[in-house]
Amino acid sequence: MSLPDIKPLRKLAVEPLQQCPVVQLNVGGQLYTTTLSTLRKYPNSKLAEMFSVPHKLLKDSEGRCFIDRDGTHFKAVLEYLRSDNVPTNNLLELHKEAVYYGIKPLVKLLEESPQLFGEKVGRQQFLSHVRNxxxxxxxxxxxxxxxxxxxxxxxxxxxxxxxxxxxxxxxxxxxxxxxxxxxxxxxxxxxxxxxxxxxxxxxxxxxxxxxxxxxxxxxxxxxxxxxxxxxxxxxxxxxxx
Structure with missing residues (x-):
């Protein structure tokens, strides 16, 4: 009785980031799934640059792209990149993230919102007149x-x-x-x-x-x-x- 041919298992190749349209992200422990086109929506942004030079990206133990930053408000960043919708909550925190990732259209929209306009143009301008x-x-x-x-x-x-x-x-x-x-x-x-x-x-x-x-x-x-x-x-x- 002859034994059946057993072919050695081939290790699955990890598809290069440039060729994989879906990206698994770990942002400070928060997990997200999106696409390269979403992350690169604004080519001149820091976020797009991160995913244009894949060899510079860190990976976690599961092979997900890792960004060493608090990921709490990254969901709102993705929502804007996907739909152009600007959230109405936590705008100050979202503004910090938009500035960090260099997403200038989002920064501009947030700074024109009543909440941030009042903070930056009203309150901060007043406080600049209060000595020390x-x-x-x-x-x-x-x-x-x-x-x-x-x-x-x-x-x-x-x-x-x-x-x-x-x-x-x-x-x-x-x-x-x-x-x-x-x-x-x-x-x-x-x-x-x-x-x-x-x-x-x-x-x-x-x-x-x-x-x-x-x-x-x-x-x-x-x-x-x-x-x-x-x-x-x-x-x-x-x-x-």
Missing amino acids: YHENLEVLIKVGKAEAMASRFSTIIMCVLKTEDDLARCNDAMIGLDTRKESIVSFGPWNAQVSVEDLLDCIRMDMEAKGYKVSIKPHNAEKGFLFKSYDFFYKLTFTWW
């Missing part, structure tokens, strides 16, 4: 952390000055305010038609965007039977746990 705004935010965080030892809360007094005249009046008010045991961080003055309440909203928004839980209230001082409210002073409270 971003530096003072970092001071708030640094002082808040320093005062958080073995405590659930840490409190900082903010002095908010809209005009140069407020600066002189604030100095007079501080004489009657016992702040020897409390830290004070000053904001202002600024040259813009924006209220103190708007600035306080900006501080709260930027703190929350950094992941901090804060509250801001007018600062009141009690001395014996006297109770006085100071127009310039606000109490910012960090809640740590």
Whole structure:
């Protein structure tokens, strides 16, 4: 009895990226499937360049093309490339991804949206007039952390000055305010038609965007039977746990 001919199994060849229209992606652990034509829709983009020089692409253990970046919002990038639809949620995060991948038409559309237009043209333009705004935010965080030892809360007094005249009046008010045991961080003055309440909203928004839980209230001082409210002073409270 003769044995049947057994042919050795041939190892399946991996089809080169250039010849394979379907691409498996691993973007920071998020898995996606799309086509080369979608990824190369805008030839001058960084994303198209990534998939035009395949030997430079990293591969994960399963052979998927790997992009070492948070892939949470890459789904929205693909949706735009496939259909030209711009999502309505998480536009700030999507804008960062569009800038990173160099998809200029998407960047332009996002920057013209009401949400980003208000952020970039309105809020950021205003904050550029507030002296040392971003530096003072970092001071708030640094002082808040320093005062958080073995405590659930840490409190900082903010002095908010809209005009140069407020600066002189604030100095007079501080004489009657016992702040020897409390830290004070000053904001202002600024040259813009924006209220103190708007600035306080900006501080709260930027703190929350950094992941901090804060509250801001007018600062009141009690001395014996006297109770006085100071127009310039606000109490910012960090809640740590």
